[in-house]
Amino acid sequence: MSLIVITILFFLVTHFKRDLFKGSEPLKRSEGVLFITAMITLYLTKGGPLDLMGHLMFYAHMIQMAVLYLVIPPILIVAIPNWIWRKVLNLTFIKPIFTFFTKPLIAIILFNGLFSFYHIPLIFDAIKMNMWSHAGYTVFLFIFAIFMWWPLMNRLPEYQSIGGLMKVGYIFGNGILLTPACGLIIFADNPMYATYSDPSAWMQALSLCVPGATLASLNLSGPEVFNSMSLLEDQRLGGVIMKIIQEIVYGVVLAQTFFSWYRKEQEESDTADLMNPRFVE
Incomplete structure (x- = not known):
C-alpha cells in the first residue's frame, strides 16, 4: 500500500501538479517507466x-539482498x-550530509563495509531476530547503496x-570489496548462521513475517522442511548467486560507462580536429 501511495505522489509531483513547482521540467517517459519498474x-x-522465502532459505535472502542494493538504487x-534531486539536495540539512557520503572513496568503503559487517554471523543473527533492527538496518544499508551508486x-x-x-575503476573497486564477504560465505566449511541452521533461532527470525499463532499451528521442525538442499549447500548457493548478480549488474554498468566515455572522447576529438586550422585548410 505504501508503494502505491509513493507512486501516486511521484506522478502527482512530476506530471499532474508539476506547474506548482518552480524550475520543474516535463517528466520523460523513460523516467516514468523506470520509476514504476x-x-x-x-x-x-x-x-x-x-521476502518470506528469504526467511526460509539463505539463497533467497541473498537474491533479495542483491536486488535491493544492486538493482533498485541505480x-x-x-x-x-534532475529538478527533484536538485530541490532535495539543496535543502540545508541534506546537502552537506549527502555531499560527504557520496564522495567516491567514502561511499564505496562504507557501503561494502556495512554489507560485509551485516554478514558477520553474530551480527547477522542478532539483526534477523529483531524486527526493529532488521527494518532499521535494511533502510540504513539501502541509503548507503544510494550513496554508493550516486557517483x-x-x-x-x-x-x-x-x-x-x-x-571504470570505481566499478572494479566495488566488485573487489564485495568479494571477501561472498567468498567467506561460499567457502565456509559449516553453516555460519543460526537463523538458518538452529531451529529455535530460525523460528524466531521467521516470526518477523509470520504470525506466532500460525507458526505454532504448523509444528515446524526447522528450515530443512522447506529446502531440499543441505544447509551448507543452501549457504554456498546464496554466496554464488550474490556474486553472479553483482557481476551481471556491474558488467552492464561497466559497458554503459565505457561506451559513454568512448563516445565522449570521440566527440571531443572530432571537435578538436574541426577547430584545427590545418584541418580547415
Whole structure:
C-alpha cells in the first residue's frame, strides 16, 4: 500500500501538479517507466513471496539482498528527475550530509563495509531476530547503496565527481570489496548462521513475517522442511548467486560507462580536429 501511495505522489509531483513547482521540467517517459519498474521490483523483493522465502532459505535472502542494493538504487537514481534531486539536495540539512557520503572513496568503503559487517554471523543473527533492527538496518544499508551508486548514475553536472576511466575503476573497486564477504560465505566449511541452521533461532527470525499463532499451528521442525538442499549447500548457493548478480549488474554498468566515455572522447576529438586550422585548410 505504501508503494502505491509513493507512486501516486511521484506522478502527482512530476506530471499532474508539476506547474506548482518552480524550475520543474516535463517528466520523460523513460523516467516514468523506470520509476514504476523500481516500485514493482521493490514490492516483489520486500512485499512479495521472496521476502518470506528469504526467511526460509539463505539463497533467497541473498537474491533479495542483491536486488535491493544492486538493482533498485541505480534505477531509482535515474528515474527521479534532475529538478527533484536538485530541490532535495539543496535543502540545508541534506546537502552537506549527502555531499560527504557520496564522495567516491567514502561511499564505496562504507557501503561494502556495512554489507560485509551485516554478514558477520553474530551480527547477522542478532539483526534477523529483531524486527526493529532488521527494518532499521535494511533502510540504513539501502541509503548507503544510494550513496554508493550516486557517483556512477547521477545525471547532475554539478555532482559529477568522477568520470571516464575513474568510473571504470570505481566499478572494479566495488566488485573487489564485495568479494571477501561472498567468498567467506561460499567457502565456509559449516553453516555460519543460526537463523538458518538452529531451529529455535530460525523460528524466531521467521516470526518477523509470520504470525506466532500460525507458526505454532504448523509444528515446524526447522528450515530443512522447506529446502531440499543441505544447509551448507543452501549457504554456498546464496554466496554464488550474490556474486553472479553483482557481476551481471556491474558488467552492464561497466559497458554503459565505457561506451559513454568512448563516445565522449570521440566527440571531443572530432571537435578538436574541426577547430584545427590545418584541418580547415
